[in-house]
Amino acid sequence: MLPDVTVTRRILDGVGITASVEEVAILGVVCRVSAEQARTALRAFRDSDLAFTFMVDLFGVDTGEAIDVVYHLRSLARDEELFVKAEHAYDSALTSVWKVFPAAHFPERECAELFGLKLADHPNPQRLLTTDGVPPLLRKSVRLRGPEEVRNR
Amino acid sequence: MAIDKLTGEHSLLFIRSEQLFDTARRKSLWYMAFGIACCAIEGLMSASGPRFDFDRHGVFFRASPRQADVMIVAGTVNLKMAETVKMLYDQMPEPKWVVSMGACANTGGPFREYPNVVLGVDKIVPVDVYIPGCPPRPEAVQYGFLQLMEKIKAQTEVRLAARRDSN
Amino acid sequence: MSIVQVVVPRVLAALGLMLLNGVVLIYMLRKVLGHLHLRLGPMENGWHGIAQTTFDVLKLLTKEDPTPKAVDKALYFIAPAIVFVPSLMAYAALPFSNSVRIVNLELGLLFTFAVLSLVPLGILAAGWSSNNKWSLLGGMRAVGSQISYEVPMLLAALPVVMMAGSMNLGDIVRAQQPLWFIYNVPAFILFFVAGLIESGQTPFDLAEADSELVSGFATEYASMKFGLLFLSEFSNTFIFAALTVTLFLGGWGIPFVPEAIMQPIAPLVFMIKTYLVIYLLMVIRGTLPRVRVDQLLTLGWKFLLPVSIAWVMITGLVIKLGQTVFGGAQ
């Protein structure tokens, strides 16, 4: 289930990325890279011996200071899972990884739209779920409708 | 003037013929096959299935809005969908009715706090029958249709009352 | 004066028959499909829902008739008529019995085919003028399948003409006494398949494929214009079934029953047979999936056309051989 932490770190070292790789309780192995290096790291993971060829999911998390984009990778050959987190500043660009993982196409659009990021290098950098003018809904700063507004609809 | 009295809006001839046509209308309510969310499974699919079989009442589906009499709004309407709902309503020929099915279509339901969700479909199109439930059972939808039929039937009384008022 | 006296009642009779047929057939379709699908079909309006279609027609009559902004107005208005009138005309030559018919045409079969081939013209007009892409696709499909199947259908009917030695539908029926032409099984199958496609029945109802083209060519039509399209579709079904009965199932006749007994009940026998064929069509409609458009065309051009030509030759050969060998004075 869990990939070897040292092997994972060695793969990143191989492409010249120094990143923190640690085993988090409950979740598994989490690797933190910077936003610029995310694509290189993902490509390295995919082409490595660990063969993380399957991107289970891609989503964002608003941590309060920045947007963490989480790539959830799986190696079908070795049955291992890895989480790669890339920290993006608010309103910065999310570099597309669809060439590495074609599955990232829709989730990236969704993530960029709902967290207010810009899409870079994406074949179809449009909104996916909402119409123009809707604020980035999943950011913590966007509030839900209050009880008053709902009651006096 | 005389003609107007004979065939105008308050004439008995008009009211009685409309009564006949209202009978036809309420006995042949074709709904538009237009499901949005969960309610569509109950209100459109299960309802046309063998157990509930709305076809018994002459309630039948048409794929094109041009041939439909009733629009069942079955599900949450959000900002992106709202435009389509309005367009489909406009494409239906008169007389037409709207059944708002389920909590989401009535008020926004469990998703009412989300800013992207429209607080009830009645903000977009006029609604004739509201069916509560999340999702309403097919029986509830059937009851909603019976209520709609009652509502169409009651039109004659309304017209007769208007005739009395005008006299 | 006299021509009016002759023509008007006959046209009215055909119209009445067609409307009645349409109403009954729609009710029947809903009932048959309902029971086939473990349901009941219309039940509440009238005894077992028997008034259902009447209500439907009444409602359609009083619906608003919107004209979408971008349609080609002239064609949009005339298209339902172009569809409706040929299927009304096709009733003309149908022999309900030895004497009950609208006109006795020597080339009845040819006339029916010729008139029916006008229907797709109306469908194309409807599809084109609606200015709706689904309608256009539906109209195109209708014409495409029509062109592919007109010829095989005619060719499939030719063996019957050769066996009966006439194109008069009445003569064809009389020639089937005592043996129905259905013994010419390949011709029957070819005719039936081509006819299914001609009348746009399910597995071949590509022109108004519900799941692909919304309602096909009828998408933009509302109220009674839609009603006309709907009615003529059922009328075409009836005509196809009636042709099948006339050509292959002995028309109004029952084997070995003399003409004198048949005379009063012949129209009834004809109608019962026709409705049985329609019932078969409806069962097919409720069961089978739809073919794809390329499969339809392949079937038409690569299979039905050559086979029907071959079968015309074989039938002709057999008839000729029979005449030569037995020296029949046929």
Place this chain on the structure above:
Amino acid sequence: MSDPREIGRPSGSLAAPDGILPAGTYEPEVLPAGLTRAPVGVNALATEHLIVNMGPQHPSTHGVLRVLIELDGEEVKAGEASVGYLHRGIEKLAESRRYSAVGTLMDRGDYISGIHNEMAFALAAEKLIDVEAPRRANWLRSLMAEINRIASHLVWYGPMGLDTGAMGPFLYAMRDREVLLDILEDVTGQRMMFNYVRPGGVLADITPAAEKKIRVFLETFDQYLDEHIEILAGNEIFQARMRGIGVIDRERAVGFALTGANLRASGLSFDVRKDRPYAAYSELDFSIPVAQEGDCFARFMVRMEEMRQSVRMIRQCIDGLPEGEFTAKVPKVLRPPAGEAYGAVESPRGELGVHLISDGSDTPYRMRYRPPALYALQVGESLLPGVLLADAVVILGSTDIVLGEIDR
């Protein structure tokens, strides 16, 4: 041509071999999305492409999917899916709901298979609060999940028939589905939105009436299932419509992160129930149907075979249901310690995961709902160029998408 009834069978040569991994990675030069519009100012000889708008109101888009399709005659040149007509913020709303109330939102995500959605959330929450559901609860979960799986597959099977133009299967499927919904209603109290699987266990025990109904169902359904397969898969026209259409090879399946029956129809046998056992699946005896073809027909047969396996599991569950509590002792208001957890179940549409992030309060900090159908839709979209319009409908139908889940 192999016998249609053999495809997807777990026995024989079609069973998943060990070397199941794709040879290379799927790395397209251009994503097959986005419309390459026909040149404007067309000359009279060039044909103009027709861009049709399939949906959001279209009989066969399975909800409110909108697909822009560029047609050259009947041939699809490009297709672009446009989703979001049902986006209603389940992920955002979960951040304001207590842990016990998120299940109601999850139900409405993939509305056809509520039990699975709840279970994914409950598994993630249980990992966070470090509670194990009792054995009986696990068995009940598996039982309900499999009943729900059949109900869900039937909702896919019926419209699959409608997509190809056959009306009958839809209504026959609805007949069987009503029986299943009766069982689910008896146990959970609702026909669709169950809120039955809670963190720590399940809401209620199975009732004697439901047990009786399940046994009646088990007696009849095997035969009905054979009929269901026969009426579509045994039909020449249906086979001609499905075979060789929409072939997803393994590389593409992995590249697009396909899961569930879609993945297994392409020859890869990943199944969360086997590979990451949850609930009672480690104790149940079942096999994973795998097909090698990867076309629409393989997907059809794999799903039909899955139903048969589900029937097997239901039989085992109802016979071997262990005694004991049906829920663990969990506090009314859950306050998991700060942390992250990922719980996944094999929903009828594939791997349905919930990534839960807690900050120690009584509501989740962030809940991510992994929608398997979103990934399936991407594959469906990538298969559109080059097929006929009628095939496009079939391809989208065969990937079994549910828009409530795609849009959330």
